Amino acid sequence: MKILAFLKRDFWISISYKLPFLIQIIGIIFSLFIFYYVSKLVGSGQNNILDRYGGSYFSFLLIGIAFSDFFLTSINSFAEEIRKGQLFGTLEAILVTPLSVPKILIYSSCYNYIFSSFRFMLYFLFGKIFFDLTFSSINFFLVVIVFMLSLFSFWGIGMISATFVIIFKQSSPLKWLLGSSTGLLGGIFYPSDILPTYLQCFSNLLPITHSIEALRLILFKGADFYDIKSQVIVLSVFAVLLFSLGLYTFKIGLKIAKKNGSLLHY
Amino acid sequence: MIELKGVSKEYNSLSFSIKHFPLKRTKIRALNNIDLVIQPQEIAALLGPNGAGKTTLLKILATLITPDKGTVKIFNYYIDEHVEKIKKVLGIVNTNDRSFYWRLTLKQNLDFFGALYDISSSERKRAIKRLLERFDLIDVADRPFMTLSSGQRQKVSLARALLSNPKILLLDEPTTSLDPISSEEFIHLVKELAISSKDLTMIWCTHNLEEAQKVCNRYYILNRGKIIKQGPVDPDEQLTSIFQESLKNSQ
Numbered sequence: 001m002k003i004l005a006f007l008k009r010d011f012w013i014s015i016s017y018k019l020p021f022l023i024q025i026i027g028i029i030f031s032l033f034i035f036y037y038v039s040k041l042v043g044s045g046q047n048n049i050l051d052r053y054g055g056s057y058f059s060f061l062l063i064g065i066a067f068s069d070f071f072l073t074s075i076n077s078f079a080e081e082i083r084k085g086q087l088f089g090t091l092e093a094i095l096v097t098p099l100s101v102p103k104i105l106i107y108s109s110c111y112n113y114i115f116s117s118f119r120f121m122l123y124f125l126f127g128k129i130f131f132d133l134t135f136s137s138i139n140f141f142l143v144v145i146v147f148m149l150s151l152f153s154f155w156g157i158g159m160i161s162a163t164f165v166i167i168f169k170q171s172s173p174l175k176w177l178l179g180s181s182t183g184l185l186g187g188i189f190y191p192s193d194i195l196p197t198y199l200q201c202f203s204n205l206l207p208i209t210h211s212i213e214a215l216r217l218i219l220f221k222g223a224d225f226y227d228i229k230s231q232v233i234v235l236s237v238f239a240v241l242l243f244s245l246g247l248y249t250f251k252i253g254l255k256i257a258k259k260n261g262s263l264l265h266y
Numbered sequence: 267m268i269e270l271k272g273v274s275k276e277y278n279s280l281s282f283s284i285k286h287f288p289l290k291r292t293k294i295r296a297l298n299n300i301d302l303v304i305q306p307q308e309i310a311a312l313l314g315p316n317g318a319g320k321t322t323l324l325k326i327l328a329t330l331i332t333p334d335k336g337t338v339k340i341f342n343y344y345i346d347e348h349v350e351k352i353k354k355v356l357g358i359v360n361t362n363d364r365s366f367y368w369r370l371t372l373k374q375n376l377d378f379f380g381a382l383y384d385i386s387s388s389e390r391k392r393a394i395k396r397l398l399e400r401f402d403l404i405d406v407a408d409r410p411f412m413t414l415s416s417g418q419r420q421k422v423s424l425a426r427a428l429l430s431n432p433k434i435l436l437l438d439e440p441t442t443s444l445d446p447i448s449s450e451e452f453i454h455l456v457k458e459l460a461i462s463s464k465d466l467t468m469i470w471c472t473h474n475l476e477e478a479q480k481v482c483n484r485y486y487i488l489n490r491g492k493i494i495k496q497g498p499v500d501p502d503e504q505l506t507s508i509f510q511e512s513l514k515n516s517q
Contacts, residue, residue, distance in 0.1 A: 002382055005377070009367065017369075092362065098384070099382050261331045
């Protein structure tokens, strides 16, 4: 199993650096406390906007942070893996093996996903144990649908980002653009409805806005398919368009880099 | 068999220019209409001064660069159509010790790269043990790669290339970073390998004529992207004089 080889490689490398792992866990615990106390402050007043998400700002924020962490991993990890390979010099050794480049990208990102899932679970676990995080009756099938549609959208963006790294040997501006706009417009820290109308237009252009909105409604209000129909339709369009565009640009980027001999340059 | 027909490759170089403001595009011809046939079991020396096109040729064979013109066939597979099949028969040794994971042990590195060739876990373990014993690396097998000496690293590079039992071994200036003793040891290992492997074809890319004379049975001299001379390596005839004469004639 080649995927296992990548997981083992990344596990061995990550345990050879012991401190970052511990720091990440401490970071999660600290941020949970921050969310909790901020939510106490926000929740102390009357807040009609949060009613549609169950009323608790802590839960609202936790879902936003946990899912956005996971989705941003999808956007960043392809490009980061290529950039790491270029800078460390291991890319050539992997590229000459009989593994196709898309498989290299996916397998290299798996460990990031596992770690991201682990962080994701810690958020929920600590939230449940220490801060009484509660969900309504959840339609898991719907969660999976929204999650997969979101992932395909983010993989598409991730591949475009990776293409940028392959051609320009620089960290992708998409990473910066999406990183900043997700925090501001993606509805992670506050519902996007409170933004001015012109900013809401930009917010609607981000897949994460629709993903997190749909997931919050499913998790806290027990929404069914009809309640989140519009989000599912938008996410389906994003998934098809972005994934196809991502695959296409990546294929072209690879061809260009092989043609101009710059595949291994950094 | 490796067969190249009419292979050419040009690179674009961009530089700042006032005349062609802001950038001037210059074409650098790395390979110019190369025709080359390397027979099975040949140990071919690819010789040439710096910038002759040796590494470009090797990278084309390794499927890392696409030629602009011409066809490349390796064991009846065309390089632009059967990339993955070709990669399965190739082993590559280069001077870049950064192509390993420095924090992983030697064994972990070999295990990882071996797995990418679809070698089963048990087979991989056996192959790694055999290669480590053969290259006298067994005592350092569990040491992080970063703690190995240059000579040991180069032997690991050779071991990695041999893990998948390749039919073709490409060696890109493998002794460049080695001291004379390690270099001699490495050459000895490759010579042994050439004798013991019945079906291995090797391309040894170097500008060190002495080592080419020691290891190879055929030479190809490249200059300015063209093969200017080729022939069998004759123990009685010094490659140095052939090389110098060929370069002089090609000016």
